[in-house]
Amino acid sequence: MPIARLSDLADSSLAPRLVIKVGSALLVGPEGVRRAWITQLVAEIAEARGRGQDVIVVSSGAIALGAATLGLEKGGRGSLADAQASAAVGQIALSGLWAELLGAHGITAAQMLLTLEDLEDRRRYLNVTATLTRLLDAGAVPVINENDSVATQEIRFGDNDRLAARVAQAAQASAVVLLSDIDGLYDRHPKLPGAKMIPVVAGVTAEVRAMASTESNSGMGSGGMVSKLQAAEIAELAGICLVIGNGQHERPVARIVGAKDREGIGTLFVPRRKAAARKAWLGGRLRLKGEIVVDDGAAAALGRGSSLLAKGITAVEGVFSRGDPVAIVDGAGKVLAHGLSEYDAAECAAIVGLHSSEQEQVLGYSPRSAVVHRDQMVLK
Known part of the structure; x- marks a missing residue:
């Protein structure tokens, strides 16, 4: 009880x-x-x-x-x-x-x-x-x-x-x-x-x-x-x-x-x-290394428990490495989630808005399944 x-x-x-x-x-x-x-x-x-x-x-x-x-x-x-x-x-x-x-x-x-x-x-x-x-x-x-x-x-x-x-x-x-x-x-x-x-x-x-x-x-x-x-x-x-x-x-x-x-x-x-x-532990962190801004479609998908895909990203802010904690925010700046990024900031910025089929040519290697996986993310 x-x-x-x-x-x-x-x-x-x-x-x-x-x-x-x-x-x-x-x-x-x-x-x-x-x-x-x-x-x-x-x-x-x-x-x-x-x-x-x-x-x-x-x-x-x-x-x-x-x-x-x-x-x-x-x-x-x-x-x-x-x-x-x-x-x-x-x-x-x-x-x-x-x-x-x-x-x-x-x-x-x-x-x-x-x-x-x-x-x-x-x-x-x-x-x-x-x-x-x-x-x-x-x-x-x-x-x-x-x-x-x-x-x-x-x-x-x-x-x-x-x-x-x-x-x-x-x-x-x-x-x-x-x-x-x-x-x-x-x-x-x-x-x-x-x-x-x-x-x-x-x-x-x-x-x-x-x-x-x-x-x-x-x-x-x-x-x-x-x-x-x-x-x-x-x-x-x-x-x-x-x-x-x-x-x-x-x-x-x-x-x-x-x-x-x-x-x-x-x-x-x-x-x-x-x-x-x-x-x-992740959701209680006070220091985040950057922000990933997403569109309305991605915000809705996160609310349904989906991972964050590059297609739904509109901007990347801050300097961070793969595995660093970042905030995921909507266009108005509202924090939607905290998560661990699968890419560094430069790579995230390079694949903003791209489908997975388009990312390999930009990255030079096969893209990962998500920018922030739902297992490494906590909604706010």
């Missing part, structure tokens, strides 16, 4: 493995580390473990902690160099804090620092999966953060919402709980009159995306509602539920999950589909 309501998150038979993401503003306040709050959250993690649930923590806060130690302005985000230096200092304090507080409950903490490439490269992604599985089997709680001391703007997630969703994919988790500074998703900006929180969302649609706000109330984190919806889409591909809830309260997980006599407070995103493991 799938997860259908927030209280199901406390049922180890329905949610045997949870990923809990903690934002910077929840961990670090104006006076420094919010130790009392973190202690309560750790107690909730211990309770979940007592119910038979595995827990993975995705923890922000390293940059904020390091900036306070180094005395850097703007929370350490004034420049890339400041952020990298702050992360290098703050990560020691952050991992030590989690290890100490989890250790008080007899739980071993394990630190993992990941970059975007660790989860975008298929081989490294599988290595992450193997490490997480072994740690959980051994009874540890992995505490994960982006490796901000080496990440640059071009090779970083930029927010831990999407990192949490990708980690959940890799760990084959049941649900992701994003502890944030807002109760959930509202049908309009929550500051507007009449704004209503939506308790359950069945899939992220265009209408749902229109409700998102890019603002983060704290000014300390890097993820607004847009990044949370992107995280929900990544989780959905793997059949994983995602919850947005307010972490600013005591025992925040209990408030979100609720109880038999009390409804939880938060927004539960219930997936409409579940892609195969490789397609879920």
Whole structure:
């Protein structure tokens, strides 16, 4: 039976493995580390473990902690160099804090620092999966953060919402709980009159995306509602539920999950589909090497489950090699699918609009069955 309501998150038979993401503003306040709050959250993690649930923590806060130690302005985000230096200092304090507080409950903490490439490269992604599985089997709680001391703007997630969703994919988790500074998703900006929180969302649609706000109330984190919806889409591909809830309260997980006599407070995103493991990984990729533009006929064929043929391509953008991930878009720029190209960009451009019978003369060899095969493609 799938997860259908927030209280199901406390049922180890329905949610045997949870990923809990903690934002910077929840961990670090104006006076420094919010130790009392973190202690309560750790107690909730211990309770979940007592119910038979595995827990993975995705923890922000390293940059904020390091900036306070180094005395850097703007929370350490004034420049890339400041952020990298702050992360290098703050990560020691952050991992030590989690290890100490989890250790008080007899739980071993394990630190993992990941970059975007660790989860975008298929081989490294599988290595992450193997490490997480072994740690959980051994009874540890992995505490994960982006490796901000080496990440640059071009090779970083930029927010831990999407990192949490990708980690959940890799760990084959049941649900992701994003502890944030807002109760959930509202049908309009929550500051507007009449704004209503939506308790359950069945899939992220265009209408749902229109409700998102890019603002983060704290000014300390890097993820607004847009990044949370992107995280929900990544989780959905793997059949994983995602919850947005307010972490600013005591025992925040209990408030979100609720109880038999009390409804939880938060927004539960219930997936409409579940892609195969490789397609879920492919569809959740954040870095694509190029775009292939298709006509209306090809767009319709993709929707019916067909592979992408050169005949339906109208343009090729970007520089990519065979096997690189690309976006397939329609003439209006709407992303239809992600897939792995069977040709490099120059070859794709050379066979745009050609039938298979015409391609060999251009390529100098027998053409492949498709430009992007349906087995290497996931529809968006």
